[in-house]
Amino acid sequence: MTIRRGRRLGVDVGSVRVGVAVCDPDGLVATPLETVPADDGVFARIAELAVEVDAIEIVVGLPVSLNGRESHAAKAARAFAAQLKEHVGTVLVRLHDERMSTMSADSLLRSGGRSGRSRREVIDQAAATVILQDALDVERTRGTPPGETI
Template identity: 65%
Template sequence: MTEPDEMRPRDLRRGRRIGVDVGDVRIGVAACDRDGILASPLETVAAGTLAVARLAEIVDEVEAIECVVGLPIGLSGREGPAAAKIRAFCEDLSRAINPVTIRLIDERMSTMTADALLRQQGRSGVDRRKVIDQAAAAVILETALDAERMRGTAPGEIFERSDQRCNGDS
């Protein structure tokens, strides 16, 4: 018996993507394979003045076709101050990785999911703290990959810099 079309996984766009979980202190980074089958933790980048440059290097190193950034949406479904920080961060990141696209994905519960997965793996509290940001980035990226596979289109919002919106430039 075959599955109805809406239930059958669809093909993903080919190419590596990176997932990014931006925090005030650390930025978790994950990457997937060219077929988008598996998202894996990659690196933790210190937040601060050098973060955007390091993320741009990672995008270049893995030849990413897209950067999936977690957008903290409140449980009410609204964006708050944390989401505004992420959008401001993406302004700088977008300039640094142009023409690679940034896609914003709802990251609700990603850190809690990552923490639960690390606990299931038997990681201690100290050990979890070292990799939680990477694991959250992997959850964000995996969520995006799963959604694209099921829907047949990439999920989330393509980030446009403020100067792109005003000028209509790419």
């Protein structure tokens, strides 16, 4: 299958920090980009990053429970994505199921030899990378953009 050409940002929403990842223009590989404080400047900074990398879309992780239900965290992610959309103009914003992304990121960092403290410093970026990579893989497999457009 094919994947749309263009760079994307992946976003892992947290109450204290927001992890951001980016992919290459061919949509093959997601890599960590930045951790942004979850304060009043978070939307402006992500919008700046989208412009800097010429992003075609932003994929925001939607934390759905294992049984498929949406919790308080999912509602917060939906609200975050809606506010982000107001700041990024014509850049698409999508919600993508992020089940287990933080656990996967933590496991990857641990297996890479990261200590507890150094993992905490980059876990949000790593989770954003897992979210974005999964979205890219889903699009490549299905041939259609993943998730739900805001």
